[in-house]
Amino acid sequence: QLQLQESGPGLVKPSETLSLSCTVSGGSISSSSHYWGWIRQPPGKGLEWIGSMFYSGSTSYNPSLESRVTISVDTSTNNLSLRLNSVTAADTAVYYCARHMGGLVRGVLYMDVWGQGTTVTVSS
């Protein structure tokens, strides 16, 4: 059974870089039918897609965050990473990693497996 588990600091200072990791178990991140990505949810608000990556390196980012975001995949450790630069209080949210259905031909589709989420607070 595929499982995703996020990890990383729960508190980040303004202007610094948020770094999260997602460990994929029970399946391979080197799948030709899936992208792997991140979604966030500010407290009491809705869902915002951050971006996703195919194991071979193809990435797709939300234009609203693209200048500050880097998503990477490590196929040797089956890990997915998120870096978000120059954070502000507006980046406070629960961050989810998720497997996205899709592929290089079909593109990025919907999310069929989610991690439990990790809360990140941006505060000095």
Next chain:
Amino acid sequence: AIRMTQSPSSFSASTGDRVTITCRASQDISGYLAWYQQKPGKAPKLLIYAASTLQNGVPSRFSGSGSGTDFTLTISCLQSEDFATYYCQQYYSYSPLTFGGGTEVEI
């Protein structure tokens, strides 16, 4: 970006009720729509994709319909475990993928 608008934003219902949630896209997205259920403190769960295809393991009381710009999620006989927030998501364009604002189904 394609804007997804859900209605209502919240409503009250009782177990056994038939409920319908609406999602409207700002442009034609064909059938490239998914529905998710989220309970408090939990990650979203995929219910439906391709507007009407039930994800494995999802009870048959859930159904989806629609195409183009207008979509609905229907729960035929509301159960206690169905009280949650529901989100639609378009994947016609992944620049960016976008979600509706959510519909909270309350007791």
